[in-house]
Amino acid sequence: MSLLDFSSDVFIAAFFLYSGSFMLFTIAIMGRKWSGRKPEEHTARWGRIAFIVSSLGLICHLAYFITRWAGSGHIPVSNMYEFMTFLSMMVMVAFTVIFSIYRKIILGVFAVPISIIIMAYAAVFPQEVQPLIPSLKSIYLNIHVTLAALGESFFAVGFAAGLMYLLRTVNFAGKEKNDRKQQRLVEFTLFSIIVIIGFLGSVFAFRGAGYETVFVRSNVTIDSPGQGDSTIEKVSYKMPPIVAPYHSEIESFQPFLGMKKPLFEAPSWMNGVNAGRKFNTVLWSLISGLLLYGILRLAARKPLGRAIHPVLDGIDENDLDEITYRAIAIGFPIFTLGALIFAMIWAQVAWGRFWGWDPKEVWALVTWLFYSAYLHLRLARGWQGRKSAWLAVLGFLVVMFTLVGVNLVIAGLHSYAGTD
Known part of the structure; x- marks a missing residue:
């Protein structure tokens, strides 16, 4: 070894x-x-x-x-x-x-x-x-x-x-305005921690399942008048694509729970082919965190x-x-x-x-x-x-x-x- x-x-x-x-x-x-x-x-x-x-x-x-x-x-x-x-x-x-x-x-x-x-x-x-x-x-x-x-x-x-x-x-147990404010802030802090845990759970679950969807995008750069260069960029999603990269096309798509295409495209101001993937990761983190938080709330009943x-x-x-x-x-x-x-x-x-x-x-x-x-x-x-x-x-x-x-x-x- x-x-x-x-x-x-x-x-x-x-x-x-x-x-x-x-x-x-x-x-x-x-x-x-x-x-x-x-x-x-x-x-x-x-x-x-x-x-x-x-x-x-x-x-x-x-x-x-x-x-x-x-x-x-x-x-x-x-x-x-x-x-x-x-x-x-x-x-x-x-x-x-x-x-x-x-x-x-x-x-x-x-x-x-x-x-x-x-x-x-x-x-x-x-x-x-x-x-x-x-x-x-x-x-x-x-x-x-x-x-x-x-x-x-x-x-x-x-x-x-x-x-x-x-x-x-x-x-x-307090009902005063300041007590409620403190309760909400503590709960938000705990929710933020749970979002991180949810993100990790999503990553390892989809990685274990071997999930992958690939997008391609043509990137054109103009060096001088009348001259330019075109390159093909690829990005691989390891989580189901809720959001696709801006101006991209699907090269291969792995369905998930009936999803056969992304729900929407990343806005134009999200520059870079990886911006959509990062945004998609944030969305999955929030979804996973909300689900995990909801389960814990139901279990605790408070x-x-x-x-x-x-x-x-x-x-x-x-x-x-x-x-x-x-x-x-x-x-x-x-x-x-x-x-x-x-x-x-x-x-x-x-x-x-x-x-x-x-x-x-x-x-x-x-x-x-x-x-x-x-x-x-x-x-x-x-x-x-x-x-x-x-x-x-x-x-x-x-x-x-x-x-x-x-x-x-x-x-x-x-x-x-x-x-x-």
Whole structure:
């Protein structure tokens, strides 16, 4: 067995161990009411087992990282698959650090799934080892990307703790205007997470079924008066095409639930043959998310935030507030070093300038400014509790757009995601 094959095997093992630890953390919290033991004994016992299982998963994840590095000859953070697998590992490192400090078992129910979702998202991308492009052949790749990901992983734990704080403190039985507003915002946050899960479910379901529809489009470019060049562009859909690329024709169409052609065409302002496919993916994510959300609502027979709220009974809200702040306070200087300082040094070495207003650079700066504002408002203005929790939740949404949206949607010098 080659190192790369072994690397893939231990990565899968890490995924299942994390999934198992999540279920064990859930049993530790949910099962305390039905256990024959005292609730504290039940929670502590199953919490220890869950943490041991998550630690074993982290060991497997580290083994994946080391063996893939050895097998590929370069640190495995150079494309979206490698970076997302590394980020998910760093989230578990951050969780392990914070858990070791505070010993709050409920944190595993919210933080571990973030790593699991990121690992599943990584599997969407091509997994083959790819040679480094010239600008990535630098020691600064190791420093810049790893430190930035580690800082972002602590932001992820802060997000988990902040969301827990909101679920713990929002008055879901309240009828006042502010209470209803808070309920809707929490529910929308949970729905957004479910949309991501729905997207992943759709991708793997259609991929497992081998679904594919191909469109072609003629692209004409005019170089000078009377002269032009015509090329044929193809795009392959791995999900049933609700929306077709603008001005395209069907080369091959695989029917789905009676659908024999796309429902409509992408508007003209969606430039590029892949724009329609991305729009189609967004639509399927929303449809899948709505279906999954509807099923969960029917099962719970109440809004999800209200259903989850009792699980956090007895949890000290001040501890959750402290964990949120502490995680972000640890991650901020690490992120500053990795995403800004070493990034600018590398930019000077690779491109001859410290700053060039590339989209990824801009959004890294936006992320840094957001968390700078968080720390300023927390320390100087006394923004604690609910205000602090909402900032932690919104901040991580900015992080995810910087990681995903910029790489996949906005063209720039950092768009080397390794997508099909």
